[in-house]
Amino acid sequence: MANPVSIHTYLLLLSTFLHSVHLSNQLQPFEFNALREIQQFLNYPSLLSIFNNTWDFCNIDPSPLLNVVCYEDNVTQLHITGNNGGFPPLLPQNFSIDALFTSISSLPNLKVLSLVSVGLWGPLPATIGKLSAMEILNLSSNYINGFVPLELSYLKNLQTLVLDHNKFTGQIPGWISSFNDLAVLSLKNNSLFGSLPSSISSLENLRVLAMADNHLYGEVPNLQNLTNLQVLDLKNNQFGPNFPVLNPKVVTVEIRNNSFQSSVPNEVLTSYFQLQKLDISINTFIGPFSPSLFSLPSIDYVDISDNKLTGKLLHNTSCNAHLVFVNLSSNLLTGDLPECLQQHKTEKRVVSYGGNCLSGEEQDQHPSSFCHGEALAVKVTPQKLHHKEGEAMGVVGSSLAGGIAGLTVIVGLGYWVIHRRKRSAAMKGPSTRLITEKLSTVNTVKLLSDARYISETMKMGANLPTYRAFALEELKEATDNFTHSIIMAEGSLSQIYRGKLADGTAVAIRCLKMKRKHSPQTLTHHIEMISKLRHKHLLSCIGHCFECCPDDSSVGIIYLVFQYLSNGTLRSSISEGMAGQRLNWAQRIAGAIGIAKGIQFLHTGMIPGVFSNNLKITDVVLDHNFHAKICSYNLPLLADNGGMGGSNGLKPNVRVREKDEDKGDIHDFGVILLEILVGRPIISENDVMVVKDILQVSNKMDDTARRSIVDPAIIKECSAESLKTVMEICLRCISDDSTGRPSIDDVLWTLQFAAQLQDPWRLDSHHIHQQSVSLPL
Structure with missing residues (x-):
């Protein structure tokens, strides 16, 4: 049996060693002081009391309410979530949001700042512009008021901006388009007014645009070029009159309770193969409604209630099996409720359809004459349109404080003039086009014609540039002329280089030497197959380049260009992750x-x-x-040339049927x-x-x-x-x-x-x- 004294001595030495290891990870003094000051400014909420019992902020156990993340002895993330759901704010009267952000700006490497529901009040200070490394900013559920400050535009690396549930006023600034990497823009539940700036349409990386519960109005800018946009949330505003023009890759569209008065472009919506949620309720949409929306491959939520939509529903209409919510109430629909929407067919699907003219007596249907009469009446719209415009402007005017009443009148008059001009142009009858997806130029007609693959084909190039042939000079520039110092892996016949294209895209370039035993037709077949392996859950090849080997005319060189991600493997986020970073x-x-x-x-x-x-x-x-994303899979072409295995999508093809x-x-x-x-x-x-x-x-x-x-x-x-x-x-x-x-x-x-x-x-x-x-x- 071991000597108890020796065990005690061992444990004491181990404790001393671990303590010495932690001492080597101390923060810079100014960052340490900044965290202490932040604790004082936030009035010592209970969730920050742990600061009093530690000197090692970087090793605090993370929780849903508090998390401090460090990298190389610098604070890079600060997450504080309070429970200040009441009013007035719990912070003292002498609280200074300026002083708080002055202390926060002492963390120069801060990339993520999340201060949610902690009771912040006052205008957002100009010192926010000093956080130049910021990538994610979340200040939701506070009492911050005033305009969105210009200094926010200095955060050029910003990818996520969330200012929901505050008291911001004024218009959405046009400089919002200066955030080239912005993926999430959410300003829900504030007092913002005016129209959406057209510059938003240039945010090519935008995935979420959420402006719900404000006083915004006017036409929604053309968002068709936002190929990454997945969520559009504009509900509870005064947008209108025309349905937004969107890219068909959109997943969620919520525009309920606005002033839309046009027809619904059903022929466009039915090409939205990734659409999961559509909510256009509480508007004045007119014209026919297409039941084919129920069978879109990804749809699970449809709400068209409280509009003036017409059309005849058929008993044998088909529905997506994942459809869980359908609300057709208060429209002018006739015919039979589709069998797939009848509630006795499924307990998981919620269906409402009252206030129409459907056959049967369920859910209070009108007689068929009602729907035909109303359908004729909604064609006489000019006077009603003017009336609703007056109401919309009245709501906007009454919602603003007295100090900006004069500004509201000026903005309202400007909007009225512009709106009339746009409506006059719209009445000339612009044609509605079917939006079709532009896939890679090497995708075959056969692939697109097979109905089993259409859904995935529309998704497989998502968020990827079009597959193309690269010039050798482009690849030389991307890899500093293929310098040996950036080789990621190397074999007898191939190398993998890390590089960056002229547009900033990080890539891994596979250089493969091949004996000239392949015919041009065979090579074309291989490249065509590789180009089709494009999916949002594959690390895909985005292009290639053919060249002759300068040292041997019998050898050709093919360069395959892949995506490159440096965020680690799934294992590193599960079994090797740092504290606070495990999934x-x-x-x-x-x-x-x-x-x-x-x-x-x-x-x-x-x-x-x-x-x-x-x-x-x-x-x-x-x-x-x-x-x-799967980064290593069985690519064609490589096996015939003794390609090496390993990661980055570069395994040899050992195909055995x-x-x-x-x-x-x-x-x-x-x-x-x-x-x-x-x-x-x-x-x-x-x-x-x-x-x-x-x-x-x-x-x-x-x-x-x-x-x-x-x-x-x-x-x-x-x-x-x-x-x-x-x-x-x-x-x-x-x-x-x-x-x-x-x-x-x-x-x-x-x-x-x-x-x-x-x-x-x-x-x-x-x-x-x-x-x-x-x-x-």
Whole structure:
């Protein structure tokens, strides 16, 4: 038995060593003082009391209310979330928001600042412009008032700006377009007025545009060129009269309770293959409504209530199986309620359709003469239009404080003049065009004509530049003439270089030497296949370049240009992550769904499919929004030339056609799920066998047993049903009998079901109507 004294001495020495290690990670004195001052300015809320008991801010255990993240002894992220939901603010009368931001500006490397619901009040100070490294700024749910300061435009690296639920007034500044990397712009629930600046249409990276619950009005700028825009939330304003012009990749459109009075461009909407939520309720939209919206491949929420939409519904209209909410109330629809919307067919689908002229007596229908008479009446619109304009301007004028009443009158008159000119031009009858997606020029007609692939084909080039041929000079410039110092990997016949294109795109360039045994037709076939492997969950090739080898005329060189992400692998965010950076349960399920979608596309998104990909968790990388991308898969062309394996999408093609050839990838995916569950690296086949045996035993027992083997970081987050569902599909994937493994479609469906079990509110009709945009903060 060990000597107790020696054990005590050992523990004392270990403690002293760990303490000395922490001392080496101290902050700069000015950053240390800044955090202390921030604590004092925020009136010592209980969530900051931990500051009194530590000198090592960088190693405070993160929580949903407080998180300090450091990198190389500098504070890079500060997240503080209070519970100041009442009024007046809890901060003292002598609180100074200027002094607070003066202290915050002493953190020069701060990239993320989130001060949510802490009671800040007063105008946002000009010192905000000193935080030049800022990428994400969230000041929502406070009492900040005044104009959005010009100094905010100095934050050239800003990617996310969230100022929701404050008291900002004035107009949205035109300089908002100076944020070239802006992905999220959310100014919901303020007192902003005026129109949206047309310069917003130049924010090419914008994903979320949320301006709900303000006093904004006028035409929505043409947003068709915003190819990355996924969420448009303009509800509860006075926008109108014409329906917004959007890119067909949009996912959510919420424009309820505005002043839209035009027809709905149904022929355009039906090309929105990624559209999930459409809410155009409480407007005055007129003209026919197309029931084909119900069958869009991604749609799950449709609300067209309280408009003047006409049309005849048919009993045999088809619906997307994932459609959970439909509200057709208070329109001028006739015919029969489609069978797929009848509530006895599904308990999970909420359907409202009262106030129309549909057959049957359910939900208070009008006689058919009512809808035909009203449809004729809405054609006489000029007087009604003037009347509503007057009401809209009255609402805007009455909502502003007395000090800006004169300015409101001037703005209102200017809007009235401009609006009349635009309406006169609109009455000349502009034609409505079908918006079609421009895919890569090398995509074949056959791929687009196969109905099974249309949905994924529309998505596969999402957020990627068009595949193209590069000039050698472009690649030389991107790699500093292929200097040896930026080689990422090297083999006997190939090298991988890290580079940056002229437009700033980070790339990995694979240089491959080939004997001239391929015909031009064969090379073209290989390149065409590579160019089609474009999907939002694949790290895709974006171009190529052919050149002759200067040293040997019998050898050709092909350069393949790939995306490059430097945000680490999925493993680094699960089992090797730093404190505060490990993915939570919902993020892990989302990551697994992303990988499954990538595998599904490799298997079924083109003909022939791509199998035997030898997937590992280190072959999955995360972008800045934590979206998973497979970066190593079985590319064609490389095997014939002895290409080296490894990451970055550059594995040799070892294609063997055999029965159940997809089940190898399913097993590899199951191993990735194992590591997602247990939160530690699984390196060898022996590790897989051991963890699999433990998982099988615990899964047959109760919830406590299941939780005992999962990553402690997610024990309190995952619901019992969601955890059990993921464990079961994981065990099926790693079954020793390959024929017993599920298809990738079954895997994807089960994971999406697990995500719904984790967030059951999505299927609750009361909460569906209350959905809000989830922002990457």
